[in-house]
Amino acid sequence: MDHVVPTPRVNFQTMERHIGKNVLLVCKVESVEGNRASVVAADGGRVVVSLKQTAVDTQFVEFEGTVEAPNQLRETDRAYFGGNFDMSTYNDLCRLANTDFVSLFV
Amino acid sequence: MYGGGGGYDGASQFGGGGFIGSQNDGDARSPAPKSIASRKEGLRAVTIKQLVDANKAEHHNDVNSFHNVTCVGKITTVRESNNIVDMSIFDGTGTYVVHFYSSDVDDAMAQRIAEWRPGVYVRVYGNVSDFDDNWRIQAYNIRTITDFNEVTYHNLQAIFQHAHIAKGYPGSGAAQAQPAAGGAPVAQQQGMSGFGGAPDDIGNDGLTNLQRQVLGVFEQPAHLAASDGLTVEQVAQQLPNLTLKQVRDVVAFLMDNANIYTVSDEHHYKSTKCD
Numbered sequence: 001m002d003h004v005v006p007t008p009r010v011n012f013q014t015m016e017r018h019i020g021k022n023v024l025l026v027c028k029v030e031s032v033e034g035n036r037a038s039v040v041a042a043d044g045g046r047v048v049v050s051l052k053q054t055a056v057d058t059q060f061v062e063f064e065g066t067v068e069a070p071n072q073l074r075e076t077d078r079a080y081f082g083g084n085f086d087m088s089t090y091n092d093l094c095r096l097a098n099t100d101f102v103s104l105f106v
Numbered sequence: 107m108y109g110g111g112g113g114y115d116g117a118s119q120f121g122g123g124g125f126i127g128s129q130n131d132g133d134a135r136s137p138a139p140k141s142i143a144s145r146k147e148g149l150r151a152v153t154i155k156q157l158v159d160a161n162k163a164e165h166h167n168d169v170n171s172f173h174n175v176t177c178v179g180k181i182t183t184v185r186e187s188n189n190i191v192d193m194s195i196f197d198g199t200g201t202y203v204v205h206f207y208s209s210d211v212d213d214a215m216a217q218r219i220a221e222w223r224p225g226v227y228v229r230v231y232g233n234v235s236d237f238d239d240n241w242r243i244q245a246y247n248i249r250t251i252t253d254f255n256e257v258t259y260h261n262l263q264a265i266f267q268h269a270h271i272a273k274g275y276p277g278s279g280a281a282q283a284q285p286a287a288g289g290a291p292v293a294q295q296q297g298m299s300g301f302g303g304a305p306d307d308i309g310n311d312g313l314t315n316l317q318r319q320v321l322g323v324f325e326q327p328a329h330l331a332a333s334d335g336l337t338v339e340q341v342a343q344q345l346p347n348l349t350l351k352q353v354r355d356v357v358a359f360l361m362d363n364a365n366i367y368t369v370s371d372e373h374h375y376k377s378t379k380c381d
Contacts, residue, residue: 081254
């Protein structure tokens with residue numbers, strides 16, 4: 001599949017700046033109902049992801065997709081991040097990558 | 107080891123060693139005059155956007171000059187034939203071509219190559235080169251990522267190294283003016299000795315004293331110039347204060363970090379630092 005460049009790494013707080021655009025959201029999957037997953041972003045914000053495929057194999061997932069609303073993402077691709085992922089440090093990365101060091105990422 | 111929610115134990119967890127925080131990195135690719143010294147620069151952790159920007163830049167400086175790099179990204183396309191693997195990787199900041207050649211594909215290497223499929227995250231070590239007017243990474247090592255904290259670590263390391271070069275050494279006026287790179291506690295969590303980080307055994311190159319000591323043997327001018335490499339035993343002979351096991355463990359670490367590579371057979375190692 002084609003990947004949009006740039007596709008910034010976001011937490012819940014920075015996701016709303018990218019409505020209509022592609023982002024990378026690493027999150028903890030709380031529940032899946034049909035093709036919708038309820039997930040928690042690195043900063044604790046809750047997001048609903050419209051899934052491309054319903055089965056979710058691991059607790060932590062990197063969803064690539066389009067931001068449809070401040071708390072809604074439509075998946076275009078995913079990577080499984082396993083069951084052991086430090087969301088706190090990843091949140092620090094999201095903050096730095098969207099502020100002081102944005103020039104390295106976007 | 108890196109634990110979920112527990113923060114980093116140190117900067118060396120995921121193989122970012124080799125960074126030389128030089129103010130004089132030079133540039134190996136720009137049209138500007140090139141120096142031999144520029145070829146000796148350390149391993150830089152970079153985002154793909156940094157590489158793309160560097161490729162476009164007319165004027166290179168310490169901040170945007172790269173030669174020996176490591177990138178982390180997701181494979182988007184991959185093509186394999188005759189011991190050559192060409193792939194594209196994507197890290198959210200851009201897409202870049204990676205070229206890998208292995209002269210000897212044994213079973214272990216064949217298994218590694220088989221893992222490199224679209225969607226798989228990899229860490230790439232290599233040299234940035236211009237091939238037929240297309241920039242690419244000429245990889246000397248590609249490793250499949252299994253602990254995804256490495257994605258976080260790599261990007262933070264790219265930030266750290268960029269800030270280190272752009273803002274100066276820890277303790278310099280510039281670094282003190284902006285501690286913790288924007289107020290975040292990341293550098294402190296990583297145990298990196300800069301930007302407010304606590305004193306640590308791990309230096310700016312991401313190596314401990316022990317690792318640096320062993321790497322120092324490989325980087326002695328005579329060994330850089332020689333093509334046959336060193337065995338663990340030969341290194342241990344030069345470091346009587348270390349046990350053979352200590353040297354063997356460090357050599358394994360340096361291999362993972364792409365500070366050294368195997369030559370002729372799997373028992374002889376040589377520094378990746380250009381001679």
